[in-house]
Structure formats: C-alpha cells, structure tokens
Amino acid sequence: MNEMSETREVREARLQGLGCKRKRVEDVRFTQGKGKYVDDLKLPGMLYGDFHRSPYGHARIKRIDTSKAKAVPGVLAVLTAEDLKPLKLDWMPTLAGDVQAVLAGDKVLFQNQEIAFIVATERYIAADAADLVEVEYEALPALVDPFKAMAEDAPILREDIKDKTTGAHGERKHPNHIFTWEIGDREATDLAFREAEVTIKELISYQRVHPCPLETCQSVASFDKIKGELTVWGTFQAPHVVRTVAAILSGIPEHKIHVIAPDIGGGFGNKVGVYPGYVCAIVASIVTGRPVKWVEDRIENLSTTAFARDYHMTAEIAATREGRVKALRVHVLADHGAFDACADPSKWPAGFFNIVTGSYDFPIAHVAVDGVYTNKAPGGVAYRCSFRVTEAAYCIERAMDILAHKLGIDPAEIRMRNFIRREQFPYHSALGWEYDSGDYHTALQKALDAVGYSALRAEQTARREAFRRGETREIMGIGIAFFTEIVGAGPAKNCDILGIAMFDSAEIRIHPTGAVIARMGTKSQGQGHETTYAQIIASELGIPADDVMIEEGNTDTAPYGLGTYGSRSTPTAGAATAMACRKIKAKAQMIAAHLLEVHHDDVEFDIDRFRVKGMPERFKTMKDIAWTAYSAPPPGLEPGLEAVNYYDPPNMTYPFGAYICVMDIDVDTGVAKIRRFYALDDCGTRINPMIIEGQVHGGLTEAFAIAMGQEIAYDEIGNVKGASFLDFFLPTAVETPKWETDFTVTPSPHHPIGAKGVGESPNVGGVPAFSNAVNDAFAFLGATHIQMPHDAWRLWQAAEALGAQG
Amino acid sequence: MIPGPFAYHRPQSLAEAVALFAAHPEDGRALAGGHSLIPMMKLRLATPEHLIDLGGIAALKGIRREGETWVIGATTTQAALIGHEALPAGLPIIGETARQIADPQIRYCGTLGGNVANGDPGNDMPALMMCLDAVYHLAGAKGERRVKARDFYLGAYVTALAAGEILTAIQIPAAPPGHGHAYEKLKRKIGDYATAAAAVMLTLEAGRIATCAIGLTNLAPTPLLAEAAAAMLIGETPDERAFAAAARAVEAIVAPTADGRGPVEYRTKMAGVMTRRALARAVARIGA
Amino acid sequence: MKKIPLSLTVNGDPVEALVEPRTLLIHFLREQLDLTGAHIGCDTTHCGACTVDLDGRSVKSCTLFAVQAEGAAIRTIEGLAAADGTLHPLQEGFREMHGLQCGFCTPGMIMRAYRLLQEIPNPSEDEIRAGIAGNLCRCTGYQNIVRAIAFAAARLNGENLEEAAA
C-alpha cells in the first residue's frame, strides 16, 4: 500500500476515530459465549458462600444458633456478627458517611438483611445449610412510611446512633433523621412566593425502584496467607475505590490488594457500592485460606443491594400570569432505608438534586432535603442517572406541566418561554451550577417539528370530544420532557468519594510497532469502552482503533480512577485519554521533526502522520515515529512513547434533550400503549453514533419500565413486595416501545473533545416524558398529578377517581 | 435459588409409574414439564422426596381424535398444542390460550397435564377446560377413573387428584360447527399470570345465543365456571347490553386477591371487562 | 444425595457424567462442563439468559434438572459457530446491528433466536418480538436485537437460496 497516494478520506476511514459507527470490539467474545463474568471464574479449592437472611423487617435478635448449619458435611465456616466483631468488620462505613451492619448482630432493620454467612465446598451445600441457621427474634414495629419517620412515637431504628445529634451532614433532628441539606436563597425565594401572581404546589413522588442489571452482584475473594495478599474479583463499577475501602477495612496494605472487575453484566448504579457479600467473602477467604465465591440471587439483589429513588418532592413554582417562572421551592423527603448507603460524592448528601431548576431561567430557588431512616434496604444509588438528577428532572418537568395546565398554556410553549437562552451560556443557575453550553430552543423546536406537534394536539382535541360523547374509551396523552443533565463528576474542588477527588485517568503506551495499549480508571459494564476509548485515541494519535487495546478493571495495572457511573467516563476518563494522547503527540512531534530534519515548529499533524508544513509529501507516520522512539530516539529525548493523565475536569458537563411521548390509554383497563416516542439528545461531540443510539434505546427502555410499572414496595409490617421478575416490571421486547432517536450537537466548551456523556440522559428525560403523557391524557378530566408508577390498575383507579369509569 | 435434594425416578411406562407412586404415596411427586414445580422447588416451597419424571412415558404424549372428542396426552406440551396439525383448526381456542401462557421457552416445556393438575388458580388451562367441559383421565394403584374438569378444582392447589394418582389424558368434546370462541387475558407483561382472564365458547341460532360457557382464570382460589352469566345469555341477542349484564354476573361471583396486579376492586372489574370482550370477540368470529 | 449417571450430547460431543439429581441443567453446563456462555439472570424462569437448545426446543436451563436431559442433544452458544470458526449469521448480526451491550443476555438471546429462525425462517418484526419475549435484556431496549435477528434471517435465507440454486 502506498501511503503517499492514499486519499485523506481513506486514511481517515482507516482510523475509525471520532464519529465512526465502529463495530464493537467486545462483541467478538460476547457473541461466542466467551465473556468472562465473575461467576464464570473457577479457582482450585474454591468455596461458596450463601447468606441466612432475616424474614423480619424490624426485630431484635435474641439468639443465633449455627450448630445445625455447621454440622452439614461440606460446611467449613458459618460467620455471624460475633465472628466479625474481633476483626472490627461487623460494621462497615458507607460512602455516605454512615455505617452499615455487615451481619446483623443485635437487630435486623430490613427484611432479608444478612445475618449469617455460610461457607461450603459447594453452592448447593451452602444453600442447604443457610436454611438450617436458627435465629430467635423479638419482632418490633416496622417503620415503612417515611412521612412517619420523624413522628414522636416513631420506633427508633438505629439504636447504634440514637444519641448522636450530628451526622456526616450536620444536625439530626430525630433519631430517625439522617440530615437536612439546604441550598439556595430561602428568604428571597419565600418573598418571591409571597409576591407571586400565580403559584402551584404539588407532592411529586418518585417511587423506590432498583437498577437491576441482568447480572446480579457477585465476587470471588482469594487470600494468599503466605504472601499476605488479597485478590478480589467482583462486579465493581469502581474497582479502585473498592481496593481503597478494602485496605482501610481489612488493614491489608493497599499494594497487597488486587481488585479485578472482569466483564460486568450491566451495572446502572447497582455495582458502585460495597455490600456485605463482598466483605463476607473476603473474611471467609481469610478464615478458610481458600478462595470464596459469593453470588447473589435475584431476590437478594432486588431486596438488599442498592435501591434507587424513593424521593418525595413537594415542588412549588411562583410565576407570572404569562407563565414566566419567578421562583422554585422544593422540599424533599428522602427515604434512605436502614442505613445511609447512598453512593453520592461526599459533600452531596442529596447528590446533584440542585439541578432541579432544570432547563429554565429561574431567578431564585431554594431546596431543602431531609433524609430519614426506614425499615427498608439501604441504597439510594444513581440508577442510570447522575446523582439524584433523574429525581430532579422528574420534579421540575412535572411541575412545569402542572403550571402550564393551571395557566392554560401549552406545555411546549411554557418551556419555550422559560428556557435559558443560548446566549446566556455559560449560565449560572440559582442553585449554584455553571451550565457549560446549550441551545434549548433549537432542540425543542426540532423535536416538535419532527413529531408534527400541532397535528397531534388537534387529534387529541378531537379524540377528547369523542370520549366525552361516549364514542371511545381511549384517551390520548402527549408528554413533553426537556431535561438538562449534569454529569461527569467531577471537579475535584467539589466532588470526592471518601475523600478521594473524583478525577479519572488514562495511561497510554505505544509499542515499537505502533500498536497501543491503554488503561483507564473507569470500568465498562456494557457501554463499550474498549471500542470508544480506542476511537478517541485513533483520532488523537492517528493510529487505527483496531491497533489499540483498551484495558480496564485491574487495579494492579490501571491507573487510579473513580469508576464508571453518573455518565462520568467520557467526561473524565475520555478527557484524560485525549490529554494523555496530546502529551504523546508532543513528543511524537519532536521525533518526527528529528527524522524529517526540520525544526519541530515546522511539522504539523495530519490525520495519521506529522508532515513538514507546506510539503505534504515529506512526512513520518505514527508507526515510523513509534519505531524511532524505541530504536533511535533523538539525542536528549527519553526513549519510549507513553503518557499518563489524571484529568480533573474544570466543570461538569450538561447534556440535554427533548423527548416527546404519544400514548393511548384504555380507560376500561388502565392499559397504556405507547404510540410513539421521539428522543432528541444533545451530548456534545458524538464519539460513536451507533453506541450512543444503543445507549439511548436502553435508557429509554429503563425509563419506560420505571414510569409505567417498576416499584419496590413494602407492606405495613416491612415485608418487601414483588422482589422478583414476576412482579418487578422489566418489559420484554413485546411491551417495549419502538424508539425514534435524533440529535443536535452543542459541544462542551471545556472538554478536550467537546463530549458530554450520554448513557443516562434517556433515563433522566424518559421518565418525565412518560409521566407527562399520562398526566396529559387525564388532564381534560381534571387530573393535576397522578403518581408513578403508571401501571394499569393505578391508571384505572385514576380514571375512576376522575369519574371516568362508566 | 437451589432446590432441595430428592431421589429421581424415570419410569418408562404408565404401569411402572403407577407402581412408583404406590411405593411413595405421600412423598412422591410427578414431574412433567417442571415449569411450575421446579420454580417452587428452587424457592423451597416444594420439597418432594421422590420425583417421578413422566417425561419417559411415550403413552402420555400426543393428540388424537376419538369420536366426537379430542384426547390429549397429559405430557403434551403447550408448544405441541399450538403446533399440532389438526387441533388448531378443530379447537382453535386451545392454541389461542396456550399462546397466552408465559413465553416460547416455557411453552416448549410446560405440559397441558401439568398445567391442569397443578391446581394453581393462575394457570390458564383449567378455566378453559371447565369452559369446554373437559374430562380428566386419572390412573392410580386402584385403577382408572374419570373426573370432569368442572368437578376437579377444590381450592388453591387442592384438586380431586388423590395421592399417588396420575393424570394421563384430557378428553375434550369437539367444538360444535360454527362456534365462536375467545380467550381474553389481561396481564402486566409477557410471562405474567392473568390479572383477569375469561374463556368463552358459544353458538348462535337465528341471531340469538344458543349455547354459551364462560370460564374464568385467577379470579378466585380455583378456576371458575360462570354458570349464571352464561345461562342468562341463552336466547339473548348478542349485543353490548347482554354482554354487560353477563359481565355484572361474573363480577358477582369472582373473589380475587389483592396483589401486584391490582386491588380486589380492580381485578373484579377486569373480570367483567375480559368477559365482555371475550363474548364480543367470540360473536364477531362467528360473523367472520 | 447419591449421584447418578447421565449421558447426553453437548455441541455434538458425547458427554458422560455423574450428577446429583437436583443439579440444575444450567449449573451442570456451567460448572461441570465449563460452558459458561449461558448465564443466570433471575432464578425464576423469567429472563432467558440461561437459554440453550435441547432436542430442537429452546429451553431455560435454570428450570430443568440435568437428569431430565438424559439422552438429549444440547446446543449452547459455544457450539454455534462452525467448526472452522466461521460465526453463525446471528453472531455476526448481533455485532453488525449493535444487538448487545453488556453481553450478559446475549448467549441466551442468540440461542433463542437460533431456534426462532427455524420455527419461522422469515419472521416479521412482531414475530421476532414475540419470539424473544422469554428473554430479557436490560441494556439494549431490544430494538437492535430485533434488527440483528432480521439481519441473520436475511443472511440465512440468502444462503439457502444460493444452496438451492447450486
């Protein structure tokens, strides 16, 4: 092949760089059943762990008898809180500054809480023995309604901290109170409300759900007594953090701990935290001297590890009669379950909920969040969204619709009137964020045009009349959601986890032949990092993506990073990748100049080579340069060609989008059918449009599930209801709507390649779009706000309450 | 989720199976497709000591015409019901109902016999069998006997099947020519049991309903035959008014429990809605 | 509980083994035969991640005892590509159409689609959706899975046509 005669297009195409719909590298193994997930791991002498769990939601433990379980042939150990105590591992710190029982000793605080960990030679034996652990309980009244948590006569849940009047986030007003977090200008907001022409107020609840990746949480721990080294394979979205936590907890020096996250079968926030299963597997391995595997089953997954949402938001908007917003006031009651195990950056007990002013130009706002304990599983993770951003987007998008409805203004129009205008960016929100870039009017207009919005409204009017005349039992709803995400945590100045700043990293090494290995501190769970990071490198360095191998998840080899969640990989590690490439490029330029015998200012980069300015026929490809770096580096220059970058983003990124949902509801059964769903996303520079589209499809499907049926509910005595796939709504291909995707491109001005991140936008924007469609359908019958989930029986009830049932 | 231990038997003939059950009358359990039983065993809600797998008995499989009836072997799978060369034309409501059960993989395993013998009010076939007036053939150490589907269901998971008895076949009267049928099932998603479901078989004469049977799924501890609702339709013109009256009669006899599918009031109303829709569709099919 | 002998064919190879009667087929495949392609996603027979092909039927191997497969012929994702390593059109289609993300559902999804395309060689979109309704995917929203299966169907039909012509 003659490198001279090739066109630039051919050279460009060979790279498969930014913007290319590159086929995924990962798929080659996954489609052949050759992925390596945790449960695929088999080590010599490996044991299996299983839990005995509490049937009660709230009870005192009077006695634990493990003798029958221990007597089962094949059982090597049964751990209880008593066994963990001497190791100081019966409790563990949570990411939110609380502590969580690893194994319940005195009290159980939620149903299915871990009580004993049985270790046996076989999975089946461990399961048999788990049933034989005997526990005597004294049942206590369960607290399941967060609104009753701070009542005077409420049962006190956390006896371990009942006398502490301050917690990790300040004052505690009640033994079941965790924190109050406030932001914004309370006085000015109150004043604006007193003076407002129009106000609305609504309790908008976002039910408890679960991220529920298809693979549950699992790990294998292997302690080598002789070397004093611990290796843990696990479903970790943030392996480095796990290593640090493990070092702090176990006292094993951090360099002797090897944490490896192999292929992960989806995470969605479920695999950020540290769970009792991981800790028990480690302890069991230390105790038995053999590798120990722990694999959660689905019921355990849904009922114990990492719920999401459970936010009860009282939203108020002050506005003019023309629908211009003047102030926003929100109070949130946050149900955190038995332990505060939210996976938010340390200083943000309510995550980035203060993005709740959304895409609108609110002059002032005030938010207060109260976190409370209840007898439910701990968690509070960001389920396919940045920290508490989906709650915020849901809150404001519902509230804007409620305002529009009250004023008789079209929901699209009210948004247009209040959008932050393009020229206002970078925009400082009333609650303290600096939005990097946006063009909201253009995006919404494009969406409205794409769906033929005014024709849809006309059809809706006609159908409402037909409904009133009794000619149809179907009602039609059009839901608009315009969301602004805040992702890419985060600037070290305001984001850390356990004190570790939330930067991320990339280490790139070019081999003599021009092939590349690159390692990042993030961890893909299906996002296709092995494919997309290579595309960034391809465009930056001019080396074909196929010649780049991406590795993540091994803490021994990868540079320290904070992991993958909150759509942070592209904004942080993606940026680190570009920055590391640029360091390499600078050195490559020196080498090229040396080879071309010109001054380095006289060479320029061109797709896959450096060439002499004005003389395109004189060039050195990156391949030539790599070889030279190892064979004959210019005098005075270190041999080799590699770089590391730890990227601390100057700001977060603010992807946005306009979603429109058209839905028909059969009033007789409450069954909703999605007729159409259009999603326009602006995530800045698009690295791989195919993968972006896939992420949007997946996120929308989750949003559909959440809005239309998902719920982890508890009965009044603390029994968790519906914690299996029989009840927990995961739509199949039959229920799942067909998605139409679209985009605009407003690059992030501060990100090296202008990318913003997209994995979670569809969840953030999707949920309010569905819910707004439901509420819009019922609006003409007098509905103001119908709570999620919008499953059939609740919609039927809503219709009944509105007098629409024959 | 791991099942408890058990001893496994795989008889090759009905006689062998009957003998095995005779040897383990209390702690023996039949295994057909396993798609109700194994999930229960994984949750340890069922812990049989002896599993007697009927899968090896060729005589229990297959579909044949016997006079004015269809005889379907107990271990005939739902997929086989759907895919049979004659049954879908002769008695289309069977395939229509089978398709509403779970998903393709489960229909490949689940059997008609297991579905009707299970005694779970959520199963779809029992109500249909009551609607069709099917007869169950049972075999045990004391010989063979026949029980009508309409007499078989006594309570949730309680049936007329005696300990150690095997359901060998289901015999169903052939459908009258020109009949109308429908199985209407409301469910939350594929793979879910019915929120409410209604099976309807009817015939018309001179524009009026001549015969009618209505079966109801998952609306009481047992499947229900809505006799009063069906009776009041006989001689009526098949219109919305008549269907609505029948739906009200159905609502009067159902006793669903509140669960994730909805509260009692909703499921009760849905019994009516499904009945109305099944009646309308059955009648429309005659017209078509 | 005593182990009992089991013989069957897996991906064309005869297999003889001893199993405890309660061993679920999925555990037998994954742990005794080291065929870890099929996964466990739910334990309650809903997700289909454990789907394999057994005597010409798609089955959820988490809801069968290994002993029920006595004498059966099983095909798993590991046995789908041709002996020379040529990928099956479904494997190709899933990559071409971006029909997977985390890959956890993929082996079950492909094995179900493998049987579906024999039940209905030229399925409509609705038939594909109904055909894979026993398989859950948490990542893709199914749209690209549907396209992947349609891609494979077209490819398979084309090849059949060529063979028929030859």
Ligand SMILES: Cc1cc2nc3c(=O)[nH]c(=O)nc-3n(C[C@H](O)[C@H](O)[C@H](O)COP(=O)(O)OP(=O)(O)OC[C@H]3O[C@@H](n4cnc5c(N)ncnc54)[C@H](O)[C@@H]3O)c2cc1C
């Ligand atoms: C996720 C899921 C969803 C489902 N959804 C539905 C649904 O919507 N509708 C529905 O109807 N079903 C549904 N099912 C159940 C499925 O159809 C079962 O296959 C069926 O109920 C039982 O048939 P089986 O052959 O699998 O029986 P098995 O599970 O083998 O047996 C069930 C019971 O019947 C007994 N039994 C079986 N055969 C005989 C016999 N010949 N003589 C005596 N006793 C016998 C067994 O001992 C056992 O107690 C679902 C199952 C699953 C896992």
Ligand code: FES
């Ligand atoms: S693991 Fe078998 S269906 Fe989910």
Ligand code: FES
């Ligand atoms: S690709 Fe992750 S579950 Fe389907």
